[in-house]
Amino acid sequence: AQDTKLNRKVAIKFLNEEFSTDADKLDRFVQEAQSVSALNHPHILTIYEIGEVDGTQYIATELIEGKTLREHIEGDDMSLVETLKIIKQIADALSAAHEAHIIHRDIKPENIMIRKDGYAKILDFGLAKPVKHLSGGEDATVQLIKTNPGMVMGSVRYMSPEQARGKETDARTDIWSLGVVLYEMVTGRNPFVADNIGDSMVAVINKEPEEISQYVSNAPDFLQEIISKTLQKDAVNRYAEMEDFASDIKKLRFELEHNSNENKTVRLEAGSGENETVIQKAGVQLTTEEQNDQTKTKISGTQAVVSGIRQHKLGAAAAFIVAVIVLSGFGYGLYKFISGQDETKPVGKVGELKSRRITGDGKTSESEISPDGKLLAYRTENSLRIKQIETNSEVEVVPKDEFKYFASLVFSPDGNFIYFNGEKEQESIPSIYRTPTLGGRTEKILSDGWGVSFSPDGKQIAFARGNADGVEQSYYIANADGTEQRKVVSLRDKTRFFAIPPSWSPDGKFLAAGLADDSLLPKPRFVPIVISLSDGTYQKLGERHFLDWGGIKWHPDGRTLYFNGKESTDTFQIWEFQYPNGESRAVTPPLINYGSISLTADGQSISAIESKYTSSIWISPDTDPKNAKQVMPDSFRTNGFAWTPDGRIVYVSDQSGDQEIWIMDKTGENSKQLTNDRKAKSNPFVSADGGSIVYFNPFNGEMYQMDIDGGNLLNLPEPGLAPTFSPDGKWIIYHQWISTIGFTVFRMPRGGGKSERLTDYVARYPRYSPDGKYFVCQLSDQKAQSWDRLAIVQAAGGIPEKILELPSGSIGIPRWTPDGKGITYFNKGIRAMPIDGGESKKLEIPENRSTGLQDYEFSLDGKQIGITLSKRTSNAVLITNFR
Incomplete structure (x- = not known):
């Protein structure tokens, strides 16, 4: 409708005439208007007027041009960041309502509108009541079900257990309902779905929802913790306030948007220093479970998109540079690989190191050795255990169910206590706890802190603390019991302290810590520092910078x-x-991950978590990866592979101790090493005539070409990433970073020569079509802050002839289907979509595989497909003879 007085569009909601005589419905109708009009929040529907025309009540509200959240869930693919953005807006709005003593009590996707610009609006406060008027929930739940069972079928699945029981409700009811909405946005399914109202209510009251990892295997752990806390059956165990829930959502979103490790959680696992899983670190977990969801390909207007790309190309480059480095440097974003040792860098006495394994479950995620070297504290599957190293006897001192999360273990100097960071179910920020070494009552020392280091006399502790906006990190000192806290030093914004526990110097004068200088991106930005406790100043330790790090001692x-x-x-x-x-x-070689380090009091031993990643190659007799059979054992790591025209496999492996290129039959037999220069290598590609191999160094961007037998190695004249040959073998196409654009596509003649830029917009990972007439590449989407678009471009370059929009979260290098009619990409598995539009199809991988999908390639004749699968193990080790 049109408001003629104020010349604005409005939406008008009428109460049906047959209900006008229903006092309950009339009260609810008026109540909705009163509830909403009492609120003034940008994410709550604005009420303009309430009135009556010819005996019919109406409400005039702002007109929202967009779709319901239900429509988004069912029809659109949203990234996790987009999901969190929407949830944060809704949580903020409900927090404002709760402050006004109003509970919504009917939060569900149908009652949330998303404007075209992504702005969320809460609708329908028809079940809302002022808190002071609520004596129970019977009138809003059970009675409503009795009188209008069809109307609340959708609502029941979002009701809190106390609503379903007809008990008293408060603000935590909305927290539950929003938790259900978040669960559904992430997984695409309601956790309490059932065939009828009764079964749904039983599920809400009794059923524990499945963990989101059952459906979305790349979801951050912190996200599961947030959802679990919202969906506690007992309201006492949920977030106490909507504001606390919103704060955790903000923390998680900030971590995803600003941390170089895309799937690192905001809990700041200080001192663990280990990778989660290789696929998670790359921002991808390719599930091996069957999923029925189908995604649709959308073709958008080419000229408009390209124009936007050109206008914002520098901004896009800056926004995506961290992710691009991870993606391009480590196996096209599908797998992170260990590089061979660079001979120019100083290395410790690797051959003299002695390492002894202390745990063997393969699931040890953090450890700390006691000062006397006799005991090892370690975390495995969220349980804290103490092991006597010499006798191998051990005891559990913190059971799994006591904390939803804990980390940063440290023994007190006398060895009587273990201090650690932890969050219990009712907590939303990390606290510092301690527990007796041999078991006993766990005690909270202080709140809002992480990472503990003891003063030399054991009387004080140093710890880290971040501020609410997440851009300031500070170090504090307190007594060992948590009293008398004082800030020592803090930094914020571009230059800040990194989230690792400090380490107190033996003379008591300094703290060792880490500095993160974001202005150095995309170059390594972390550097160790020493902070003076007398005046708070700090100095860098040398000029060596790091991509990432864990802890310092x-x-x-x-x-x-x-x-x-x-x-x-x-x-x-x-x-x-x-x-x-x-x-x-x-000190250690670059072939194994070492995290969570600690030293004995005599300085003779280091405990650490040793993590190993292995991968295997599987070959299918056809183009269905589900039929693939393993041809290489899970003994080494690979970093890309390619087919030769005669059906052999060229691959990068560390089976010789360094990253080298090998070739073998597709049966896994007759393997032969082709290189031996101990330099990093990634994703080889073989020319269609079988004569040449091209590959690149992911850490310096150097590209190389050599003969199929490893001879005539040539360092190509230009740096670049992800090089591949054109089908006729005349060109090498690749992407390269230039300051005026960011990543964009180039080609050069085979064997080297003058390079030629093919795109003047931000693009990466080009691949020629089988007929050589086009190439496909990824495009950046500045508005969505993602790379969820593909461009089809003529082989000689220029503007895209067609742009395909992928589901949110798609990642990695696109490939053409063998017939040239479709594109394959990664999104919770391998998916293939026709370039002319239509639904994508998921390509299944072998069943009963607990490992992650790493990579895949079609054979050059298009008749077969090969895949690589990876897995990880981690155990505590004791390292000696390192000095």
Whole structure:
């Protein structure tokens, strides 16, 4: 309708005439208007007027041009960041309503509108009541079901258990309902779905929802924790306030948007220093479970999109650079690989190191050795255990169900207590706890802190704390019992302290910590620092910067520090730094991840978590990956593979100890090493004539070409990423970073020569079509802050002839289907879609596989497909003879 007085469009809601005499419905109708008009919030529908015409009540509200959240869930693919953005808006609106003593009590996707610009609006406060008037829930639940069973079929699935029982309700009812909505947005299914109202109510009251990892295997752990807390059957165990829920959503979203590790949770697992899983770190987990969801391909207007790309190309480059580095550097975003040792970098006495495994379950995620070296505290499957190293006897001191999360273990100097970070079900921020070493009552020392380091006399602790906006990190000192806290130093914005526990120097004068300088992106930005406790100033330890790191520890000599970090490889190595000159060396080789380091009091032993990743190659007799059979054992790691015209497999493997290129028959037999230069290599590609192989170094962007037998190695004249040959073998196409655009597509003649830019917009991962007439590449979407578009471009370059929109979260290098009529991509598995539009089809992988899908390639003749699968194990080890 049109408001003629104010010249604006409005929406008018009428109460049906047959209900006008129904006092209950009339009261609800008026109540909705009163409830909403009492609120003034941008994410709540605005009421303009309430009135009556010819005996019929109406409400005039703002007109929302958009779709319901239900329509978005069923018809659109949203990234996790987009989902969290919407949930945060709804939570903020409900928080405002709760502050006004109004509970909605009917939150569900149908009652949430999403405008075209992504703005969320809550509708229908028809079940809302002022809190002070609520004596129970019977009138809004059971009675409503009795009188209008059809109307509430959808509502029942979002009711809280107390609503379903007809008990008293408060703000935590809305927290439950919004938790159900979040669950459904993430997984695409309601956790309490049933055939009828009665069964749905029983499910709400009794059924525990399945973990979201059953459906979305790349979901951050923190997201599961948030959902679990909202869906506690007992309201006492949920978030106490909607504001607390909104705060956790904000933390998770900030972590996803700003951390170089896309799927790192906001809990800041300080000191663990280990990768989650390789696929998670790359922002992808390719599920091996069957999923029935089908996604639709949409073709958008080419000229308009390209125009937008050109206008915002620099902004897009900045927004995506961290993710691009991860994607392009580590196996096209599908798998993170360990590089061979660079001979120019200092390495510790690797051959003299001694390592002894202390745990063997393959699931140890963090450890800490006691000062006397006799005990090991370790975390496995969220349980804290103490092991006597010499006798192998152990005891559980913190059971699984006591904390929803804990990390950053440290023994007190006398060995009597273990301090750690933890969050219990009712908590939304990490606190510092301690528990007796041999078991006993766990005690909270202080709230809102993480990472503990003891002063030399054991009387004080240092710890870290972040502010609410997540851009400031500070270090504090307190007594060992948590009293008398004081801030030592803090930094914020572009230069800030990194989220690792500090380490107190043996002389008591300094804290060792980490500095994150975001202005250095995309280059490595982390550097160790030493902070003076007398004046809060700090100095960097040398000029060596790191891509990522875990924890730092002083050696008892006061002149040496050890920490685990990742410089130009994909592994967390243990590094040694000298104080104060900053000289450094790698202690461990770059073939194994070492996280969660700690030292004994005599400085002779380091405990660490040793993580290993292996992968295997599987070959299918046809183009269905479900029929693939394993041809290479899970003994080594691969980083890309390619087919030769005669059906052999060229692949990168560390089976010789370094990253090298190998070739073998597709049966796994007759393997032969082709290179031996100990340099990082990624994703080889073979020319259609079978004469040449092209590949690149993911850490410096150098591209190489060599003969199929490994001879005539040529360092190509231009740097680039993801090079492949054109079908006629004349060109090498690749993407390269340039300052004026960001990543964009180039080609150069086979064997080297003058390069030629093919695109003047942000694009990456080009692949030629089988007939060589086109190439496909990824496009950035500045508005959505993603790479969820593909462009079909003529082989000679130019503007896209067609743009395909992928489901949110799609990632990795696109491939053409063998017939050239479709594109394959990663999104919760391998999916194939026709380039002329239509539904995508999921390609299943072998059943009963607990490992993650890493990569895939069609054979050059288009008749077969090969895949690689990966897995991870982690155990605590004791390292000696490292100095």
